[in-house]
Amino acid sequence: MQTFKTDKAMSVVMENRKYDTAFYRFNKWPDSDACWSLSTGPDGRIYAAACVEITPGSTVYLTRYNDQTNSIDYLLEMDKALGDPRDSGRATQCKIHYSFVPDSRNGILYMATHLSGPPKGRASFSPWHSWYGNEMFRGSVLLAYDTSADKALWHDLMIPKQGCRCLCFDQKHDLFYALSYPLDHFIVYDLATRESYDMGRIGSVNCQAIFLDRFNRAVFADDQGYLVRYDHTNRKLERLFLRLPHEHFQTGWHSVLYDAVASPDNERVYFITWIADSHLIRYTPQEKGPGILEDMGRLTQERDPTVPMSTYQNHCGGLVFGNDGMLYMVAAKWERDFPVPLTRDIPAYGSVLRIDPETGSRSEVAKLRRPSPEGSGHYVSRGARDRNGDIFFGHVGTVPVGFFKMKMNVEEGRDNHLPLRIWG
Amino acid sequence: MASDKTKDYIAKYSEIQRKTFLQEGYALALPMCFPGDSVSIDPDESRINDLILASDNSIYGVTDGEKAHLFGAMTRDVTGFVFDMGLIPGKGTATAVVDGIKDVFVCRGSAIYRHEKLMPPFDCLQEWFIDRAPFADDCLSVDSGSILHAVGIEGNVLAGITASELFIADMSGKKSRILYTDKLDSGNSGHLLKTEDGIAGVNKKGVLWTFSIGNKKFEKNDLGLKGEERACLCVSGGRILIGAGNRIISFDPRNRTSGLLAELPLAPLTTLAAMSDGRICATSGKEIEHLFEVDVPTAIMRDLGVFVSVLAARRYGYNFRTSLVGSQGELILGEYDRGAHLWLYFPKIRKTEKG
Numbered sequence: 001m002q003t004f005k006t007d008k009a010m011s012v013v014m015e016n017r018k019y020d021t022a023f024y025r026f027n028k029w030p031d032s033d034a035c036w037s038l039s040t041g042p043d044g045r046i047y048a049a050a051c052v053e054i055t056p057g058s059t060v061y062l063t064r065y066n067d068q069t070n071s072i073d074y075l076l077e078m079d080k081a082l083g084d085p086r087d088s089g090r091a092t093q094c095k096i097h098y099s100f101v102p103d104s105r106n107g108i109l110y111m112a113t114h115l116s117g118p119p120k121g122r123a124s125f126s127p128w129h130s131w132y133g134n135e136m137f138r139g140s141v142l143l144a145y146d147t148s149a150d151k152a153l154w155h156d157l158m159i160p161k162q163g164c165r166c167l168c169f170d171q172k173h174d175l176f177y178a179l180s181y182p183l184d185h186f187i188v189y190d191l192a193t194r195e196s197y198d199m200g201r202i203g204s205v206n207c208q209a210i211f212l213d214r215f216n217r218a219v220f221a222d223d224q225g226y227l228v229r230y231d232h233t234n235r236k237l238e239r240l241f242l243r244l245p246h247e248h249f250q251t252g253w254h255s256v257l258y259d260a261v262a263s264p265d266n267e268r269v270y271f272i273t274w275i276a277d278s279h280l281i282r283y284t285p286q287e288k289g290p291g292i293l294e295d296m297g298r299l300t301q302e303r304d305p306t307v308p309m310s311t312y313q314n315h316c317g318g319l320v321f322g323n324d325g326m327l328y329m330v331a332a333k334w335e336r337d338f339p340v341p342l343t344r345d346i347p348a349y350g351s352v353l354r355i356d357p358e359t360g361s362r363s364e365v366a367k368l369r370r371p372s373p374e375g376s377g378h379y380v381s382r383g384a385r386d387r388n389g390d391i392f393f394g395h396v397g398t399v400p401v402g403f404f405k406m407k408m409n410v411e412e413g414r415d416n417h418l419p420l421r422i423w424g
Numbered sequence: 425m426a427s428d429k430t431k432d433y434i435a436k437y438s439e440i441q442r443k444t445f446l447q448e449g450y451a452l453a454l455p456m457c458f459p460g461d462s463v464s465i466d467p468d469e470s471r472i473n474d475l476i477l478a479s480d481n482s483i484y485g486v487t488d489g490e491k492a493h494l495f496g497a498m499t500r501d502v503t504g505f506v507f508d509m510g511l512i513p514g515k516g517t518a519t520a521v522v523d524g525i526k527d528v529f530v531c532r533g534s535a536i537y538r539h540e541k542l543m544p545p546f547d548c549l550q551e552w553f554i555d556r557a558p559f560a561d562d563c564l565s566v567d568s569g570s571i572l573h574a575v576g577i578e579g580n581v582l583a584g585i586t587a588s589e590l591f592i593a594d595m596s597g598k599k600s601r602i603l604y605t606d607k608l609d610s611g612n613s614g615h616l617l618k619t620e621d622g623i624a625g626v627n628k629k630g631v632l633w634t635f636s637i638g639n640k641k642f643e644k645n646d647l648g649l650k651g652e653e654r655a656c657l658c659v660s661g662g663r664i665l666i667g668a669g670n671r672i673i674s675f676d677p678r679n680r681t682s683g684l685l686a687e688l689p690l691a692p693l694t695t696l697a698a699m700s701d702g703r704i705c706a707t708s709g710k711e712i713e714h715l716f717e718v719d720v721p722t723a724i725m726r727d728l729g730v731f732v733s734v735l736a737a738r739r740y741g742y743n744f745r746t747s748l749v750g751s752q753g754e755l756i757l758g759e760y761d762r763g764a765h766l767w768l769y770f771p772k773i774r775k776t777e778k779g
Contacts (some may be wrong), residue, residue, distance in 0.1 A: 204549065205549060205550070249457075249462060249463035250460060250461055251459070251460040251461075252460075253459070253460035253461070254460060254461060275461065276461065306457070306465070306508045307462060307508075307554070307556060308457070308458030308461045308552060308554055309461070309462075309553075310551050310552055310553035311550065311551050312551045313553065
């Protein structure tokens with residue numbers, strides 16, 4: 001594996017050129033506590049999930065950024081769309097977790113629901129605790145949303161009793177790929193037959209992203225950070241002996257994929273891991289081999305490695321390519337440099353990094369902060385680019401959450417969102 | 425088919441190569457970190473001096489050395505980690521950790537420090553956070569010198585000793601104060617023991633002493649121990665067991681009688697614990713200690729072998745200083761070696777007539 005000699009994590013060049021950023025709060029959905037999914041729809045507009053995983057008896061609201069009015073459109077209350085009411089006494093259809101996928105052929109945005117929202121009247125919900133109870137989650141539902149007509153077309157129970165952690169779409173073969181939670185099984189859903197196939201257990205941690213390589217194979221990672229590949233032609237899951245890089249004091253456990261984005265030419269995939277001190281990794285798939293993995297270096301700042309750091313506080317996310325061919329993402333950065341007091345409420349912001357995808361050199365081009373006194377803006381889930389070429393980042397933090405927009409000053413045009421990302 | 429000669433060779437080979445190590449139960453060596461995601465306490469700062477099982481079933485310990493650490497460990501339900509709670513302030517050897525109501529108390533030098541207990545993380549599978557809180561600003565000092573050891577009495581009250589004094593202290597936050605002191609003859613060798621009505625120790629002359637908290641009265645019992653030997657104490661069936669050198673002596677405080685329970689083939693004895701089913705576990709030896717088991721009713725002693733952890737972390741365990749019995753009946757041992765681990769030993773469950 002090639003290792004890039006990047007600067008230490010803190011040595012990010014401060015870029016003169018800064019982008020204007022603005023925060024859009026889900027004001028009409030005040031209990032929303034996480035925007036886990038934010039993706040570009042088939043129409044080039046930005047869709048965001050206003051998830052409610054803490055408040056009992058609620059549901060996720062499908063929203064869209066309106067670039068005409070510079071505001072948020074509220075499209076769909078998921079429980080109503082699915083006929084699974086928020087007050088049913090069951091765990092709620094509370095979120096869409098890295099599970100928006102667009103279909104460029106017909107303007108449909110697919111989405112799959114996830115669990116964790118407590119039933120009405122309950123303080124909390126654990127799928128392990130409630131597995132045999134009446135309050136158990138009904139299951140992850142795949143919903144097809146027509147973005148041109150603004151209506152839900154159909155839905156289907158994709159994973160009974162479990163949530164969908166992440167979703168990927170193989171448009172060529174009409175197959176969806178998902179990872180279930182909590183059992184952590186790899187699920188294949190056939191759009192033509194509307195049937196699901198359970199390909200078996202992966203582990204316990206639950207990978208946060210599945211991507212499709214240019215040979216139409218689904219790729220993700222297991223608990224120990226090994227890439228796993230599914231080839232639909234032989235219906236085989238294969239562990240690739242390519243292990244995702246991690247820090248010296250870590251073992252590779254929990255280094256599953258957190259976010260992944262394909263290069264504009266689809267030759268390579270860039271991804272990050274779901275562990276503190278995440279590395280940026282470049283992957284070049286091979287048709288007849290495991291592919292080539294390149295470590296492009298750690299993304300977050302120096303810290304005390306004797307602390308088992310939370311991936312909430314030491315976080316990276318929002319990988320997205322800009323129209324300029326540069327890779328953008330957000331790394332959590334504490335307002336003070338190391339050493340910082342290790343308490344739960346370390347002030348932090350989202351450091352938007354622009355990364356040269358060839359060399360790995362990076363510069364901070366914007367800082368994401370929630371308007372005062374709303375708290376930190378450091379935690380970004382996903383990033384996406386809209387038809388105007390502007391970049392959006394989903395945010396997890398103080399209620400109500402929302403998303404950031406970063407104005408990119410791209411030339412006028414209507415197709416600045418292409419190529420579409422086909423996984424959540 | 426192997427010949428008899430070959431079989432005999434294999435049997436002897438196995439006896440030498442494999443049966444030296446634990447032949448019963450399972451030992452797990454837990455690295456002093458969150459496995460997979462944090463670095464262990466520095467090897468030079470990791471030797472475990474004292475351990476307690478707190479009322480919340482968390483394990484707390486202190487390490488030896490100039491840079492002494494307080495650590496907490498959670499092994500119950502969905503936890504599973506050791507956490508370095510930070511460097512203990514002050515100078516001298518950190519000799520004791522004591523359970524309080526909301527805090528744990530740490531003795532270092534002549535001071536007693538206070539630190540809040542660990543909160544169980546919300547989750548150890550995703551987005552865990554374990555807060556490294558600082559030690560409380562206030563500490564309580566003892567006038568008579570370095571604290572040799574201390575044990576909890578009740579609530580936030582502890583009893584401890586220096587070379588010349590026994591003290592009882594109330595560590596309730598800002599109201600912390602010394603409640604009582606008494607002169608202690610001939611120092612102490614090894615750890616204190618919390619007894620039914622007070623504390624016990626063995627002084628430098630090898631005499632077992634007991635102190636009743638209620639009537640503030642000392643009693644001394646010469647058991648013929650050698651004063652230079654570090655003594656380990658535990659309670660079993662109302663008796664005080666004292667391990668020192670290679671001997672385990674049983675003392676009944678009710679009638680002040682004593683007797684030799686077991687004589688180990690190795691010395692010195694380094695830890696002693698009475699398991700919940702009545703058997704006694706002791707570690708003993710110099711460079712490579714063995715685990716011994718003593719059945720109290722029959723006084724049958726068995727050498728169970730050298731500690732080895734083959735599950736989770738693979739580690740050979742050579743030196744130990746402190747042990748106690750955990751909430752599940754397991755033996756918890758503090759390794760006293762460079763790169764120390766916290767050890768759990770689950771003894772073999774014996775087959776009964778019902779089984």
